[in-house]
Amino acid sequence: MDLAPVYDPLDHQTLVDPYPLYAELRANRPIFWHDTMRSWVLTRYRDCRDVLKNYQDYARDRRRVGEDVPEFRQSLQSLDPPHQAPLRSLLMSSFRNQEPVQIAQRVQGRLQSLFDRLAERDTFDLMTEVAAPIALSVTSELIGVAEPDGPTYAEISEGIAYRMDAGLAPERAAVGDSARHRLNQLVENWLGDEDRPGVLSDVRNRAQQAQVPEHYIRNTTGMMFNASYGTIYATAGNVVLTLLRRPDLLDAIRADPRLLPTAVDELIRYDGPAQGTSRVAVCRMVVDDTVIEPGDIVLTLLAAANRDPDQFTDPERIVLDRAPNQHLSFGWGPHACVGALFGRAAIRELIVGLLRAPRRLRLAGTPTRRPTATVRTIGILPVTFHPEFAAD
Template sequence: MRRLFTVAMRNQPLDRIGSDVRDLADKIISRQSRSSESFDFTAEVARPVALLGVCELLGIEEPPVDDFAALADAMTRGMDAGLLPEVLAPALAARTELNRLIAHWFDGCDDRGLLSEVLAGAQDAGLSREAVWNSARVLFLAGFSTAVGAAANAALALATHPDTWDQVRRSDVLSSGVDEFMRFDGPVQGTTRACVRETKVGDVTIKRGDLVMGLLGSANRDPEQFHDPDAIVLTRQPNRHLALGWGIHGCSGAILARIMIRALLESVTENRGRLCLAGAPERLPRATLRYPDRLPLSFHRRETPL
């Protein structure tokens, strides 16, 4: 399944998708930068841009952004049901609604996009429609939610670190800077895996079947791995962060994620005033995903050109 999705991902026009993401970001941000009013970056920029990118990747019809954002939020909050039992019922209801959307996509799938290619190759690979269904749901939901989170976290970092803003504006550092923003404040704080064979880590024996939670956000600030881990170092090399997983657990959509976040950051920082906080960011209680659900920002005009 992973191989099928990975090959299909590489066959998609990722540069064109990145260009479309940039065009939409430019349109939204240009409108906001001309206004003296503040705006919610998460709702007005990150969500529509992320939704466009993921839908173009899959080759599906784009649902209304506010409606889908509500579904995605309910499902991602459901991952924390062990801590907050009250979020489970809304998550199950949202999953039912998302399944209806996926059924519509499967029935109306044409010959474009990743989903079409995966469905075409699934039978030859011995994969069931249900397995493709589940993976498509995960890819769509995770691709949207993590892209929103990564974009919002990066925008927050830019707005609260003037030196970083100036560095991005004055030099071409985004090729490495995108990964540094994700390391510094990645959207996924932790993930759980099942141990497949008895393993010893230090003095601890992990038995087959035991659940292990990797705290990715903590690992990305490990002082033994990263010099000055609490600082944003846009030229950091090497940068073996875990924001997109690693190895066999690496994110299949990592290439597109980097393209999308870079397009957004270029749009935010190019030919506009400085991005500043216009109020306190607001966060819902979540343990798995970390990003501001509401991020009030504004652009302050430069008095002199750079």
């Protein structure tokens, strides 16, 4: 009898807390075929990292196995080395040209204003009233575009997140495609605007010299904007919920601010937004005793890898000064997140904002998880600055 655990990413209990299941999978089914997703699933750290860094044998660019990738889907994400080199180099250089200190200062100013206003409310939803506006303002300033309407962009980002799970729920594709169309319209507007300080202006001014086709700039702009917004939004919710459930962690950082840099990475490792990312096998591969044929999809389950005891000592415990901490939350290898530095900075400033808040933030009800598998996100996070309205 097969007693191996069943992996349903959209199961309610898995959405609430997937980590016990991930532990079972690592122990009993570290590599397995998932019929619904039509892919191999890898759960161990070493296997996931090996796939992510081995772009020669595991492709992000589906054209390498004969698939058609329409022009509107061609971006930095769809390119592998050496073809991605000019665009990735251009983006990395542009991100380095930005001023993280200035952006951090503006985040603090925005947080202070939000918390001052919300401190007088009995309860409020941290996701819509703090995480979303902070993610939107940081991303707009970093990319260098006019900030879109908050609720409108929240709908777009949510639709794209649902589209990522179309392999599990095909009915989500239409909503996601509509959201992608709306994002493309925003990008066209941004490209038609006058230059603003930021990554987009820097990239556009140097794209011709770097010989990067225009449609890659257009598509990558949308990809970058949504990835930045979505990552900051989801990470903010996960990190704040962890700190609300473990107030001793925030007290430890308050007592020793030197913990802050390592604490940010540890909190992201412990409960990050990216659950997995996929590649396609270019040639016949063998992982342990499992044969992976050319054209097979391989899903690296990053969140499971981030709690692998073979890589992280006592991985179920939050160790604020954990070092080294080479988690996979921002990817690994040639497709690692180009804006990881700014993502970490945004979460760091959010924690600083909690430390400086007029009163301690507390849970004011039961958090609700958004039913998305690829991106682990809280939908509603009721909180309060008033002890009398706090949840037990």
